[in-house]
Amino acid sequence: MDRTLLVLGAGSDQVFLMKTARSMGLRVIAVDMNPRARGFAFADEYAPVSTGDFDGIVSFAEHCALRGHRISGVMTMGSDIPEMVASVAARFGLPGIALESASLAKDKYAMKARFLEKEIPVPQFRKIFTPEELRLTVRELGLPLVLKPVDSSGSRGVFLLERHSDIEPLFEKSKPYSRSGALLAEEYLKGLQISTETIMSRSKGVTPGFADRNYDDLGRFLPQIMENGGWVPSSLNEREREEVEALVERASLALGITDGVTKGDVVMTAEGPKIIEMAARLSGGDFCESLVPLSAGVNYVKAAVSIALGEEPDLSGLRPKFSKAVVNRYFFPPPGRLISIEGAEEIRRHDWLKKLEFWYSPGDLIPPALSHAHRFGVFVAVADTREEADERARLVYETVRIRTEPTGTDYAKAS
Ligand SMILES: Nc1ncnc2c1ncn2[C@@H]1O[C@H](COP(=O)(O)OP(=O)(O)OP(=O)(O)O)[C@@H](O)[C@H]1O
Numbered sequence: 001m002d003r004t005l006l007v008l009g010a011g012s013d014q015v016f017l018m019k020t021a022r023s024m025g026l027r028v029i030a031v032d033m034n035p036r037a038r039g040f041a042f043a044d045e046y047a048p049v050s051t052g053d054f055d056g057i058v059s060f061a062e063h064c065a066l067r068g069h070r071i072s073g074v075m076t077m078g079s080d081i082p083e084m085v086a087s088v089a090a091r092f093g094l095p096g097i098a099l100e101s102a103s104l105a106k107d108k109y110a111m112k113a114r115f116l117e118k119e120i121p122v123p124q125f126r127k128i129f130t131p132e133e134l135r136l137t138v139r140e141l142g143l144p145l146v147l148k149p150v151d152s153s154g155s156r157g158v159f160l161l162e163r164h165s166d167i168e169p170l171f172e173k174s175k176p177y178s179r180s181g182a183l184l185a186e187e188y189l190k191g192l193q194i195s196t197e198t199i200m201s202r203s204k205g206v207t208p209g210f211a212d213r214n215y216d217d218l219g220r221f222l223p224q225i226m227e228n229g230g231w232v233p234s235s236l237n238e239r240e241r242e243e244v245e246a247l248v249e250r251a252s253l254a255l256g257i258t259d260g261v262t263k264g265d266v267v268m269t270a271e272g273p274k275i276i277e278m279a280a281r282l283s284g285g286d287f288c289e290s291l292v293p294l295s296a297g298v299n300y301v302k303a304a305v306s307i308a309l310g311e312e313p314d315l316s317g318l319r320p321k322f323s324k325a326v327v328n329r330y331f332f333p334p335p336g337r338l339i340s341i342e343g344a345e346e347i348r349r350h351d352w353l354k355k356l357e358f359w360y361s362p363g364d365l366i367p368p369a370l371s372h373a374h375r376f377g378v379f380v381a382v383a384d385t386r387e388e389a390d391e392r393a394r395l396v397y398e399t400v401r402i403r404t405e406p407t408g409t410d411y412a413k414a415s
């Protein structure tokens with residue numbers, strides 16, 4: 001009997017996982033709270049159940065089992081729900097990471113404390129609950145500092161504190177994004193920011209996902225810290241890359257992840273690589289879905305699926321087959337009402353443009369960019385060199401003209 005993969009979430013972020021699983025001969029069943037989720041089209045069975053609803057997921061899986069599905073693994077992609085994936089895996093005796101590892105990966109404080117204990121280099125950090133504690137931390141650690149909720153994602157409530165920052169208002173802006181009410185204040189690490197994605201198998205890590213993150217537009221968003229896409233391959237040299245790879249392997253093991261996928265945020269500081277955080281999941285967006293396949297001909301989601309089934313992944317398939325420069329970038333037009341998008345057809349004529357998507361239509365209200373959830377659209381361009389890729393990214397930004405008009409509404413409060 002064919003094996004079945006249970007996928008948590010069936011939105012755009014999970015479609016690539018579902019297609020990959022099908023290409024491996026698996027049957028796919030999926031839940032998503034949206035009854036019209038795009039990914040349902042790729043599922044043999046599906047149900048409108050939230051990925052936060054453990055009992056609903058269990059009932060759905062039991063129902064599918066009665067209908068003849070041999071559920072052999074559970075996974076997601078893009079969605080930061082390692083605790084749910086681990087709990088469902090444990091409930092059905094499927095392969096998966098320990099719940100403790102998943103919980104560590106969801107708590108930025110507990111994770112850093114574990115890294116510190118295992119001598120993994122991290123920025124200095126303090127957990128704080130009040131503006132007074134933040135002021136004390138500023139005095140103790142100095143500036144710049146990064147302020148962030150201990151338990152959020154997508155850059156929500158992540159602020160850079162500098163010499164002239166208004167400390168208390170930024171504390172108040174960040175706090176609502178923290179479910180537990182705790183924030184983290186940590187040393188701002190200077191250096192190239194790297195995103196990694198590591199396949200952990202039998203306590204060994206291979207890191208086919210290795211991108212430089214783009215913060216060229218940081219000034220536009222400050223004090224909010226917002227990434228605007230990235231590049232592959234990385235500009236780091238071989239030795240630096242090996243240092244980062246060794247670090248993310250150690251960090252994965254420090255979290256207790258011997259088999260699975262880990263996604264690291266790393267900074268290449270003057271003292272060597274340090275870890276900002278590590279997620280226990282596959283990336284969403286374009287990283288594992290577009291950047292690495294287009295740059296190196298590698299789809300490591302296959303390896304992640306194999307691990308979720310308890311198999312040894314084909315690590316030889318993770319070696320680059322070629323090398324192209326790939327960039328992804330986002331659109332962040334001024335907030336307001338969207339009037340028009342021009343130039344899209346013109347730029348689509350170029351075969352190096354591999355993706356161009358807008359997530360709003362004329363008439364929609366465009367919120368200010370306060371997190372990744374507020375991105376307006378995305379594009380991916382391929383070239384032979386990074387210089388050429390940058391040139392192409394510039395051309396896309398010049399050609400695509402997005403017009404909005406202010407409406408006078410303060411969306412920041414609504415978001
Ligand atoms: N200590 C730090 N030093 C330098 N940069 C930092 C630090 N902490 C966070 N950043 C930057 O801010 C970004 C967002 O912070 P963080 O990863 O902690 O939050 P997040 O909500 O998980 O966001 P994302 O989804 O972008 O990773 C990081 O990816 C990094 O670029």
Ligand SMILES: [Mg+2]
Nearest residue numbers: 154155265277
């Ligand atoms: Mg992060």
